[in-house]
Amino acid sequence: MSETKIRNSAIYYSKSNNKIVRVTRANQDERIAYVKHHNIEILNHEVFFSDLEPVSSEQVKKYLGR
Numbered sequence: 001m002s003e004t005k006i007r008n009s010a011i012y013y014s015k016s017n018n019k020i021v022r023v024t025r026a027n028q029d030e031r032i033a034y035v036k037h038h039n040i041e042i043l044n045h046e047v048f049f050s051d052l053e054p055v056s057s058e059q060v061k062k063y064l065g066r
Contacts (some may be wrong), residue, residue: 004049006033011060012052016044020055020063 006012006026014021014035019042021035031049036042044051055063 006049006052010062011055013049013055013059014042014044014051015053016047016051017042020023021050021052022063 006023006027006040008026010023010025010034012023013019017035017037019026019037019058021042022038022039024032025034026049027033032046033049034053035052036045
């Protein structure tokens, strides 16, 4: 598996949450990201990097409400 670098404040799709999320903190050593979806409580706020997928610019705009 390739080394994926997850960035803080970046927006990804979380498979386990079935939502677009923002990474609040990424622990590169443990390959765990802490995520949130606006101010909504989500089931899994701590996910492995493998749970996150990149999103398109259209999905980012929709998430941001633009």
